[in-house]
Amino acid sequence: MKARKLHARDSPSSSYVPRSDASDEEDEVSYVGTSQSSQSQSQPSEQVKHEVGIIEEIYCENFMCHRKMVVKLGRNINFITGENGSGKSAIIAALQICLGASARTTHRGKSLKNLIRNSDGEQPRHALVRITLFNDGTGSDAFRPEQFGPRIQVERIIRSEGTAEYRLKDSGGHLVSKSKADLEAMLDHLNIQIENPCAVLDQENAKLFLKGDPVDKYKFFLQSTDLYKMRAVFAKVEDETKVRKESTLEHEQRKVQLLENACAQAEKMYEKAKSFAHLEEKLEAVKHSLAWSFVNLKETECATMRAELEESIARAEGHRKNVIKYDAQVEQLTAEHAELKKILETEEQNIAQLTQQQEMLKQRQKQLQYPLQLKNAERKQLEMNLQKSKKRLEGIEREKANKRQRFQEYVKSLESKQARAAQELQAIQNKLDDALETKRQLERRGEVNFTAELNQLNDELDNIKAQRRDLQNERERVSNRLATIRDQAKNRLLAFGNGVPYLNELIQDNLHRFSQPPIGPLGLFISIPEHKNHWTLAVELILKNVLNSYLVASGPDKALLDRLKAKANCRQVSILIAKRSSQRYSGLHVPSGSLRDHAVASILSVEDPNVFNVLVDVAKIESKLIFDSRKEGEEKAIASTSGRSVQFHPNIVEVYIPNGDKFFARKGNLGFIANKTYKHARILSQDHSAEEHELSERLNVLNRQYQVLKRDEEQRIERGNAMHREQEAHERHLQDTSRTIHTLETELNRAKRQQDQSMDTSIGDTTVLDDEKIEIEYEMTTMHTRLQTLNEELEHGDPNIAAITNELSELQTQEHCIRTTLNDTKERAMALYQRLMQSIAKKLKATQHAEKHEADINDKTRDVQAMEAQVEDSIAKATTICPRLKIKFEHPSYYNTQIKELTHRLSVEKAQFDNMDLAELEIDVQEKRGKLNQKALEFQAFSDNVHQVSAMLVERKLKWAALRKEIATRTSMGFNKYMKHRNFAGKLKFHHDDQRLDIAVVANDGGTKLSIVNDMKQLSGGERSYTQVALLMALGECIECPFRVMDEFDVFMDSINRTQTLQLLIDTAKTEKTKQFIFVTPNDLSSIREDRMVKIQKLQPPRDRFAGHP
Incomplete structure (x- = not known):
C-alpha cells in the first residue's frame, strides 16, 4: 500500500488537492496542519499557559498506510476528518505505539511488525513514529528541562524482524536516552495515561463501550479513573504481606527458639567441663x-x-x-x-x-x-x-x-439443601461444559477444515489462474508466430517486421529525396548455400539485428529514413551509415588452412559488396566460425591448452554450433553460452515447414491444457461455493451454540448466587486442563508435520557419501x-x-x-x-x-602406644565438649547469648513492621472505597449535567458490591415511569453515542491528563445529534484552555467554525479513489 498524503483545510469549504506524479517520490513528506487557523494558533491574542505534555507534532514513516506524514496539532481543540481508509486511526495508533502501548492495545495487529507499511515494490525494513511534546522548558512542571529543553521528541523504531527501540531526544533532535524506564518516568511525570480508555479512546474501545454490559462499563469506569490500577496495587501488597506473615515471620520465630535452645546447651556444657584435669x-x-x-x-x-x-x-x-x-x-x-x-x-x-x-x-x-x-x-x-x-x-x-x-x-x-443446589449447579455446569466443548469442536473444525481447505483451495485456484494466464500468453505467442510464418510465404519482407513492406513502399515513393538509394533490409541480400542450410540458425544469431537493418550513405539520408520509419511504425528496424563502394574488403583476417571454410565470411553468399563490408564491420563475420559439433569445434579451433590456459588459433573470436550455442576463450578460460532464444531460423531460412508443424502441435497441446485448466478452475470454484455454504451452516450452528452458552451462563450465575458461599466450585473446574489439552494437541500436530518432513529428507540421504566411501576403500x-x-x-x-x-x-x-x-x-x-x-x-x-635418663629403654613404638592411649582418653573427655577447653566453652556461652539477644530484637522489629503494613493497608482500602464513592458521585453529576444539553436526565447507578454500572436515562417529559430507559439498547444509535460522549466527558473531569483523544465518537449519530454533540465537545474543551483535545471522525464537520482555539484537518482520500478519476 502506498503512503497517503494529508493536508489541512484552508477554510471550512476547502476541497481536496489532486495528487501529482511527484507524490510517489520516496523523499516526499505529507504535511497536516498548515492551515491559516493553525497559524493563528501560533500567535494567539490572549496568552494562555498550556500544560506540559500536550502534543505538538506526530510524524509517521512506513507506518500502516502512511509512507511519510507529519501532523501538526493545535494546542487546544483538534478535529481530524477524512474518508474511511484515509489513515485517521493510523494517527491514533502511532500516538499509542510511540508512547509505550503494545500492538494488541491498538487493536491493529498481534505484533508490532504487522504495523509496518506493505508496499507494492521493495518492502520497507522498518517503520518510524515520532511524537513531539510541549515541555515548557522552565518550572517544576517540566520534565528534566535541563536535558530536554522546551520540546521532548519521543521516537519508536519498529523493525521487520519484530524488534523495537525507544529514543528520547531534546528539542534539537539530539539523543538523550534509549531506556524505556526514562520513557515511563516521563509519562508518569507529565501524567500521560496512554492505556487509559478515557484519555485515548480508539475505535475498538468505543464499540466495546456501546455494546458492553454493566460489568464492562464498571470496569471501564475503574480503568478510566485509575481506581483499577490502585486496587491491583493493594491486592499485590496484601498478598505480599500475607506471604510474609505465613512464611518469613514463622521462620524467624523458629530461629529465635533454636538460639534459645543452643544457649541453654552451651551453659550446661560449661558447668560439666570443670570436672576434668588429671591425665x-x-x-x-x-x-x-x-x-x-x-x-x-x-x-x-x-x-x-x-x-x-x-x-x-x-x-x-x-x-x-x-x-x-x-x-x-x-x-x-x-x-x-x-x-x-x-x-x-x-x-x-x-x-x-x-x-x-x-x-x-x-x-x-x-x-x-x-x-x-x-x-x-x-x-x-x-x-x-x-x-x-x-x-x-x-x-x-x-x-x-x-x-x-x-x-x-x-x-x-453437603447437606440436603446444598446437595440439591449443587446438583442443579452441576447439571447446568455439565450442560455448559458440553456446549463449550461443542463450540470448541466447531471452532477447531472451522479453523482446521474450513480455513485450511479454503486457503488450500484459494491457493490451487490462484495457481490454476496463473497457469491459465501463462498458457494464454503462450497460445497467443505461438498463434502470432504461426500467422507470421504463413504470411512470410506470401511476402518475405514480413519476416523482418510487419511494417517493413510499408516502409519499403515509402522508400520507393521518396527515392528521389535520398542522395543514394537505401539498401535493406540487409537480410534480403544474404543467402546460404543449400548444403549448409543446417547452419542457418547459427548464422542468424551471429548477424542478430544486422539482418533487419538498412544501409544509407549520409546523415541526412538517415534522418529522412528515421522519419519514414516512424511513419511506418518500424521501431525494430535499425539504420547504418557507410560510404558506398563497388569493391569488397580485401586482406580480411580470416583463419588459415581448413578453418577458413568454417568462417561465416566464407559461408555466406552476398552479392552486394556494400552489404558484405557492413557485415564485416558490424558482425565481425571473418573471426566467427561454425562447426557441426562442439567437440569438432574445440578440436580444430583451440590451438593449445598449457596448464589451465586455453588459446584459440589466430583470428578466431567465437565458435558456434548449429543449434546456436557458442563458446569462446577469455583470459585463458573457455566460456560456453547456450542458446535459449529460439530453435528455428526465422529470416534466412526459406523452408519453415518444420517450425510450422512444431508450432501447430504445440498449439494443439496448449489448447488441450487450457481446456483442462478451465475445467479444473470451474470445479474449484464450485467446491469453494459449496464450502462457503457449508461454512455458513457451520457458523449458524456456532451462533446457536453461543446463544445456548450465554443462556446457560446466566442460569449458572443465578444458581451460584443462590448457593451457599461455602460451596467450592473450583474443585470440578477443568478449564485449565482443557486449555492445556488444546495447546498440547496443537503442538503434537506441528511435531507430526515436522517429523514427516525429516523422515522424507533422511530417506533420500546424500549420494556423495557413497562415492567418498568407495574412494576410501581403494x-x-x-x-x-x-x-x-x-x-x-x-x-x-x-x-x-x-x-x-x-x-x-x-x-x-x-x-x-x-x-x-x-x-x-x-x-x-x-x-x-x-x-x-x-x-x-x-x-x-x-x-x-629433659636430662638423659639412666634406664633401660624400650622401642619408641612402645612409648607411642602409651601416648596414643593417654591422648585417646583425653580426646574422649574433650569430645563431650566439642574439643574445647574451659576458656573456649566460656567464650562460646557469651557469643550464643549475644546472638540470641540480637535475633530477638530483629524479630520484634520485623513483626511490628508487618502488623503496621497490614493496618495501613486496611486504612488505604477504606480511603480507596471513599474515593471511589466520591468519584462515582461526581461522575454521575457530571453525566446528568451533560445529558441535560439534550433535554435528558441521566443517572449512573454504581453497584460496587456486584461490580456493575447501570445507566438510566430519563426523557424530560414529566418523569413518568414509562420514560425511564435502563437498557441502552432501547435508545437509538445516535442517543447511545451521545450517552457515551456524555459519560466520557464526565469521567474526563475526574482525571488529569494533558491531552484527550476520541476516535469515531459520533458513530450511529444523525445530523442533529452530531451537531449538538460536537458543540458540546467544543464548549467543554474551551472551558479547559490549558488542555489539548483531539477528535477523530469520518463525518462532515461543516457545522463547525474554525477559530484560534479550534483547528480542523482533513485527510486526503485513499489512493485507490484516484485510480478511477484521473
Missing part, C-alpha cells in the same frame, strides 16, 4: 622416655651402617670389568639397524601420504553426514516429545476424571599392500633391534651395576655421616626436653 601429667612423663628412646635407636643404627659400607666397596670392582666386554657388540649391531631404518622411513612416508588422503576424505564424509545426524537427532527428540505429549494427554484425562469424581463426592457430602587397499611389505621389513628390523637391545641391556646392566655400587658406596658414606649427625641432633633435642 596430662602422666602423658608428659611418657613423652620424656620417648625422646631418649629415639636417641638409643639412632646410635644402634649408625653402627650397623658402617659395616654395610665396607662390604659394598668390595663388590663395585667386579662390575667395572663387564662394561668393556659388551661395548664392542653394540657398535656392530647399530650399523646394521641403521640401513633397515632408512628402508622403513621410505615406506612410512608412502603410508603417511595415503593416510592424509584418507583423513581428508573422512573429514568430507563427516561434513556430509553431519546434517543427516542433526536431522536424525531432531527426529528422535520429536519422537520423545510426542511420547511425552501423549502421556501428558492421558494424565490430563485422568486429572479431569479425578476432579469430576472429587467434585461429585464433595457435592454428596585407498585402504593400497595402504594394506604397503603395510604388508612394511611389516616384513619391520620384523627383520625388530629381530636385529632385539639383538641390539639385548647387547645394550647387558652393557647398561653392567654399567648400572658398577654405577649402582659406586652410588651405593657414596650413599652409604653420606648415610653414615648423616646418621652420625642425626645421633648428635637427637641427643641435643632430647636434652632440651
Whole structure:
C-alpha cells in the first residue's frame, strides 16, 4: 500500500488537492496542519499557559498506510476528518505505539511488525513514529528541562524482524536516552495515561463501550479513573504481606527458639567441663622416655651402617670389568639397524601420504553426514516429545476424571439443601461444559477444515489462474508466430517486421529525396548455400539485428529514413551509415588452412559488396566460425591448452554450433553460452515447414491444457461455493451454540448466587486442563508435520557419501599392500633391534651395576655421616626436653602406644565438649547469648513492621472505597449535567458490591415511569453515542491528563445529534484552555467554525479513489 498524503483545510469549504506524479517520490513528506487557523494558533491574542505534555507534532514513516506524514496539532481543540481508509486511526495508533502501548492495545495487529507499511515494490525494513511534546522548558512542571529543553521528541523504531527501540531526544533532535524506564518516568511525570480508555479512546474501545454490559462499563469506569490500577496495587501488597506473615515471620520465630535452645546447651556444657584435669601429667612423663628412646635407636643404627659400607666397596670392582666386554657388540649391531631404518622411513612416508588422503576424505564424509545426524537427532527428540505429549494427554484425562469424581463426592457430602443446589449447579455446569466443548469442536473444525481447505483451495485456484494466464500468453505467442510464418510465404519482407513492406513502399515513393538509394533490409541480400542450410540458425544469431537493418550513405539520408520509419511504425528496424563502394574488403583476417571454410565470411553468399563490408564491420563475420559439433569445434579451433590456459588459433573470436550455442576463450578460460532464444531460423531460412508443424502441435497441446485448466478452475470454484455454504451452516450452528452458552451462563450465575458461599466450585473446574489439552494437541500436530518432513529428507540421504566411501576403500587397499611389505621389513628390523637391545641391556646392566655400587658406596658414606649427625641432633633435642635418663629403654613404638592411649582418653573427655577447653566453652556461652539477644530484637522489629503494613493497608482500602464513592458521585453529576444539553436526565447507578454500572436515562417529559430507559439498547444509535460522549466527558473531569483523544465518537449519530454533540465537545474543551483535545471522525464537520482555539484537518482520500478519476 502506498503512503497517503494529508493536508489541512484552508477554510471550512476547502476541497481536496489532486495528487501529482511527484507524490510517489520516496523523499516526499505529507504535511497536516498548515492551515491559516493553525497559524493563528501560533500567535494567539490572549496568552494562555498550556500544560506540559500536550502534543505538538506526530510524524509517521512506513507506518500502516502512511509512507511519510507529519501532523501538526493545535494546542487546544483538534478535529481530524477524512474518508474511511484515509489513515485517521493510523494517527491514533502511532500516538499509542510511540508512547509505550503494545500492538494488541491498538487493536491493529498481534505484533508490532504487522504495523509496518506493505508496499507494492521493495518492502520497507522498518517503520518510524515520532511524537513531539510541549515541555515548557522552565518550572517544576517540566520534565528534566535541563536535558530536554522546551520540546521532548519521543521516537519508536519498529523493525521487520519484530524488534523495537525507544529514543528520547531534546528539542534539537539530539539523543538523550534509549531506556524505556526514562520513557515511563516521563509519562508518569507529565501524567500521560496512554492505556487509559478515557484519555485515548480508539475505535475498538468505543464499540466495546456501546455494546458492553454493566460489568464492562464498571470496569471501564475503574480503568478510566485509575481506581483499577490502585486496587491491583493493594491486592499485590496484601498478598505480599500475607506471604510474609505465613512464611518469613514463622521462620524467624523458629530461629529465635533454636538460639534459645543452643544457649541453654552451651551453659550446661560449661558447668560439666570443670570436672576434668588429671591425665596430662602422666602423658608428659611418657613423652620424656620417648625422646631418649629415639636417641638409643639412632646410635644402634649408625653402627650397623658402617659395616654395610665396607662390604659394598668390595663388590663395585667386579662390575667395572663387564662394561668393556659388551661395548664392542653394540657398535656392530647399530650399523646394521641403521640401513633397515632408512628402508622403513621410505615406506612410512608412502603410508603417511595415503593416510592424509584418507583423513581428508573422512573429514568430507563427516561434513556430509553431519546434517543427516542433526536431522536424525531432531527426529528422535520429536519422537520423545510426542511420547511425552501423549502421556501428558492421558494424565490430563485422568486429572479431569479425578476432579469430576472429587467434585461429585464433595457435592454428596453437603447437606440436603446444598446437595440439591449443587446438583442443579452441576447439571447446568455439565450442560455448559458440553456446549463449550461443542463450540470448541466447531471452532477447531472451522479453523482446521474450513480455513485450511479454503486457503488450500484459494491457493490451487490462484495457481490454476496463473497457469491459465501463462498458457494464454503462450497460445497467443505461438498463434502470432504461426500467422507470421504463413504470411512470410506470401511476402518475405514480413519476416523482418510487419511494417517493413510499408516502409519499403515509402522508400520507393521518396527515392528521389535520398542522395543514394537505401539498401535493406540487409537480410534480403544474404543467402546460404543449400548444403549448409543446417547452419542457418547459427548464422542468424551471429548477424542478430544486422539482418533487419538498412544501409544509407549520409546523415541526412538517415534522418529522412528515421522519419519514414516512424511513419511506418518500424521501431525494430535499425539504420547504418557507410560510404558506398563497388569493391569488397580485401586482406580480411580470416583463419588459415581448413578453418577458413568454417568462417561465416566464407559461408555466406552476398552479392552486394556494400552489404558484405557492413557485415564485416558490424558482425565481425571473418573471426566467427561454425562447426557441426562442439567437440569438432574445440578440436580444430583451440590451438593449445598449457596448464589451465586455453588459446584459440589466430583470428578466431567465437565458435558456434548449429543449434546456436557458442563458446569462446577469455583470459585463458573457455566460456560456453547456450542458446535459449529460439530453435528455428526465422529470416534466412526459406523452408519453415518444420517450425510450422512444431508450432501447430504445440498449439494443439496448449489448447488441450487450457481446456483442462478451465475445467479444473470451474470445479474449484464450485467446491469453494459449496464450502462457503457449508461454512455458513457451520457458523449458524456456532451462533446457536453461543446463544445456548450465554443462556446457560446466566442460569449458572443465578444458581451460584443462590448457593451457599461455602460451596467450592473450583474443585470440578477443568478449564485449565482443557486449555492445556488444546495447546498440547496443537503442538503434537506441528511435531507430526515436522517429523514427516525429516523422515522424507533422511530417506533420500546424500549420494556423495557413497562415492567418498568407495574412494576410501581403494585407498585402504593400497595402504594394506604397503603395510604388508612394511611389516616384513619391520620384523627383520625388530629381530636385529632385539639383538641390539639385548647387547645394550647387558652393557647398561653392567654399567648400572658398577654405577649402582659406586652410588651405593657414596650413599652409604653420606648415610653414615648423616646418621652420625642425626645421633648428635637427637641427643641435643632430647636434652632440651629433659636430662638423659639412666634406664633401660624400650622401642619408641612402645612409648607411642602409651601416648596414643593417654591422648585417646583425653580426646574422649574433650569430645563431650566439642574439643574445647574451659576458656573456649566460656567464650562460646557469651557469643550464643549475644546472638540470641540480637535475633530477638530483629524479630520484634520485623513483626511490628508487618502488623503496621497490614493496618495501613486496611486504612488505604477504606480511603480507596471513599474515593471511589466520591468519584462515582461526581461522575454521575457530571453525566446528568451533560445529558441535560439534550433535554435528558441521566443517572449512573454504581453497584460496587456486584461490580456493575447501570445507566438510566430519563426523557424530560414529566418523569413518568414509562420514560425511564435502563437498557441502552432501547435508545437509538445516535442517543447511545451521545450517552457515551456524555459519560466520557464526565469521567474526563475526574482525571488529569494533558491531552484527550476520541476516535469515531459520533458513530450511529444523525445530523442533529452530531451537531449538538460536537458543540458540546467544543464548549467543554474551551472551558479547559490549558488542555489539548483531539477528535477523530469520518463525518462532515461543516457545522463547525474554525477559530484560534479550534483547528480542523482533513485527510486526503485513499489512493485507490484516484485510480478511477484521473
